[in-house]
Amino acid sequence: MSTVDTAEKEKPLPENVSSFGSTANDGNTDDAQGHQGGLDNQQNPTTKENGSEKAESPDQSHTPKELGTDNPLDTEKELPTATGEINENEEEVEKAVEGDPTTEAASEVEEPSPLPPDLGKVSEEIDQYISSLSNSSLSSKNDDENSNVPIFVEQFAVLFEAKIDDYDSSDNPVKWTRLTDEDSASFLEAVNRVSKLLALLSEFSSDYKYAYSINRIGSVLQRAMTYVEEEFRSLLEEYKIPDHQDPETVVNNPSSSSSSTNAQDGGEQPPHTNNNDNNNNNDNNDNLGYSEAILSELSRLAKAMLVGGYETECCQVYFIARRNALEETIHKFGFEKFSIDDVQKMNWESLEREIEAWIRTFKQFATVQFSRERKLADAIFVDHAATSEALFSTLLRGIVVQLLNFSEAVAMSKRAAEKLFKFLDIYETLRDVLPKMDNGLLPPQTLDEIKSEASLNRSRLADAVICIFCELENSIKADAGKTPVPGGAVHPLTRYTMNYLKYACEYKDTLEQVFREHQKIERADSGAGSEFDYNTSQADADGNQSNQKAGQSPFQVQVTKVMDLLDANLEAKSKLYRDLSLSSIFMMNNGRYILQKIRGAGEMNSLMGDTWCRKRSSELRQYHKNYQRETWGKPLNCLMNHEGLNVNGKVAKPVLKERFKSFNAMFDEIHKTQSTWVVSDEQLQSELRVSISNMVIPAYRAFMARYGQYLTPGRQTEKYVKYQPEDIETYVDELFDGNATPTGRKKL
Amino acid sequence: MPATDNQGSFLNRISIRRNQVADPNLELEDLELFQKHVADRLSDLLPVPTPTPCPAPAHAPAPVSSTPKNHANNNDTNTDQPSSTSVDSPSADHGPPPPPPMLSISWFRKLLDVFLCCEAEFKAVLIMGRDPSQFCKPPLDKLIPDLLDRAIKALDVCNAVTHGIELLRHWQSLAQIAVTALEQRPIGEGQVRRAKRALSTLLTSMAFDDKESNNSSSHKATERAWSFGRRGGGGAAANYGHNPKDKPAGTFRSLSWSVAKSWSSAKQIQAMSSNLVPPRGAEAAGLALPVYIMSAVLVFVMWSLVAAVPCQERTGLATHLPVPRQLVWAQPLIGLQEKIGEEWKKKEKKGTAGLLEEMQRMEKVALSLVEFADSFQFPLEDAKVEEVAVQVAEMADICLKMEEGLVPLQQQVREVFHRIVRSRAEVLDVIDQVGKMSTPVPC
16 A cells, blocks of 8 residues: 555654654644644645535635634534535535545645655554553553653644544534445544543653643544534434324424424435435334434444543433433423413313323323333443433433423312312323333332322322312202202202212222222321321321221222212202102102112222112112102092992992092192103103003093993083093103193193 | 421420310410521521631631631622632531531522421411311411412422522533543643533523523523533633623523423512511411411522522512511521522622522632633643642532532422422311311302
């Protein structure tokens, strides 16, 4: 290779440089500038091919540096336009990049520079130097003290710095992904070399002769690391939020990495990364937000920073970028931040929506997002498990705390009956989702912290749930209206209570758990309960429950209590009816409704038990009998009590006439009033009608059969026999229709 | 935890007594004791009035705040001295451990302890053995809802402060980068640039936080700078504080650590204190008093946290809390509040990120180190090296204090949060009982 020759030709140089190393007192910054200036010249042949950069390099090679140190903001502002230019000249640039090695070699031969221009060659020397330094024992190091730092250290510094300048020019930095594999690899090797070299040289920091070189190499390392850090950051910031609902649609990061970066995504990247990018984003199930190719670049850059002692910087960059990414993701799932104060003031409808969004977000994060985040950290910080774990757990903690804060705020919001079910939803989410995070992703300490926060949160929700549920008692007690429901129909309170209970029983298991684990029996003495842990108070509560009916769970006890209260309330309401029959109908209606609701829902049924249901049924039958007796006792008596009809073996006609008249009148009256009564349960309605018909019609038939003949057919019969047995049936079927004007069919 | 121990014994005492008799005299005594305890605890936080004969000039480089004895004048004189050093020997002095420097992390930890103790005692006075029906009668019927509302607002402040401490930890690690870099020998350009880059980011972030919070019209007011200085090798500091147009927004990726959109800690404090009225006349002897005292303490604690730690939107933060001077128990509170209020006024003029002692020092040292970096030339004269070493040592000391103190402080803020939530729930329980006992009247 020709470069070897070049290097050898330059042999006289070492003394030259080392001497100037020892006279570095007179302002090495100038020297550095001088070298850089030289480098710029030297670089010109290379950049000549390089369409876009060529135009800028002559007059800008100095100014950007000044800008860079004084005012990064300005250069930042120029970035978008600069990248725009890159896009225009994209093809040329790529050609130039590919062509680089050859042109470099060519320039090396042609250039009559005082420095050996081949970085590769100098690197080998550096590597040897490094290994000799690290292999030599301490004593031999002391021997070395007399020897100067070899010239190629300076050469290496100059060459590598030139390369950094090339990549990291402050107005037009080269994107990391635009470097060829070869270039990026050699760059990172060089970074690694610099940091090793610096570490070794620093062992001689007491020796003044080394000071210049340490300064020089330290400076180069800092420049290199700045570039690496920037590239690490900008790659990190170009993530895509993996879409949960539709993995096909990869949503672009909507915010700050604005249109310019998107444009770069599209065109600027070299073909090899571009392909991978597209493939991976769409195919990869475990979409981490970055393509495989980008991930491996990130990992390489991170490694360079960690190895080079820039771990803090690296972690900061990573943390901020991922923190932002997670914030965006959380927002994308519809979770909005609200202050606790806001939540208290929010109307329930809006809050309900927010709770749904919260549940969605929380589940998504706990089941998918967090494990992705962990995978990402592990993929980037390969071989640095501790770093990856620390970063991940801090990130996760931040998000979880935010999420828990919302549910905390909800648990504190004003308690109201309609909130019960959403509260239970949150409770279940916390209960079910949290264990999913217990999958080894988190260090135990963070996990414990999150768990204890979540369990506190759950206790508070449970308190609220219990309180709301027990409020049902109060609302039943409070319902003391004096106006009876017209027609003895099902009372709204019954409907409300039963529907509420039915809905609540869809959460039966959770409610059982809530009552079992969190119910505080002695709420009165809250002072005593104030300072100890909720867990111990649970245990306490369990102990106190021994006085409850054996075999009944606390929730059952509570529901039974509610049912008893409802019964008592209905009982009182039934007294509001002056008509005892109507009172019975009212009790039947309501009792029937309750029973239907309970039987209709399996959870309810099992909660109340068969015995309870049987008891209720028999009570209903009792009301039915009461009704029959009250309403139909007299008419039936009229038909069946033959006393007075037969006088000395003869039928007393006037009495008979009177019987017919009074039966007719009673039946008319019953029909008139009771067809306005309401039995909305069809089965109950038909049961009632059938039972009435079965009672009245046979009696009527029998009465007719026996006494009808005594009335003179024609006028008399028409007058006294108002109803045929069939008519009775028709009219009975009109009962309990709730018709305000039951006259319609009467005319038939 | 010391707080819990105190209250444990106290609760026992009260509950035993309450269970015995409902003697009005004893109750009066409880109220008096409560006032006394609050006053005692708060005055422990006051700086020692006169610096004990401490041969301050004898220590050649006057330590900024390491010896707590000094912190009394720390506020006026020492703080203006840009790069005084700190020898890290916190309580090398004789005698009992003096109070930590005002507004330092350890001072705040003590303050929160005081809060927790007062709160426990307050709850004992208010709730234990009390007839719940009192909660629905004047004056409590009006005071309790306010108390609960204030509790809610305090919770948001706690959250904002937690975020603020998070940001402090971020700043701490930036400062730590500078310390690590500048502890290298020889101090080279690379190290200096590395340190400057980190410090510039630190200062920009501090200024950003501050500026943003002074600019309420900006929709980014709720967001907070959490970023590293961008490309350009830490030039940001050159603009720090000079050119307000150079908002780092372009170069900064800001991160919303906010409580909620358009949430403002200043407004929150305002809302907490606006309906805080001392009881008058006959009420002043009853339960209205402890409710007032506790609310005043709560507002004071929250207010001082907001003033000290970077907090979302602090524009217009009150410099004064309306606590009447004639109240005996309130003297220490007024004293503390005046001191902090003065500091805050200064802060508003100077524009620092918060009153936290460590943070103010950090900012000062950072500024001076950036200055050093700007004029840096290799190699450094030995005298210069010494000078920088002193500053770096101070920065290292600050970092250490933060390292040791911030996490516990954050945990304590969380403890306060949970305590407030729990107490609120207990009060609600009592009201609930009243609701169940009487005919349901919305209480």
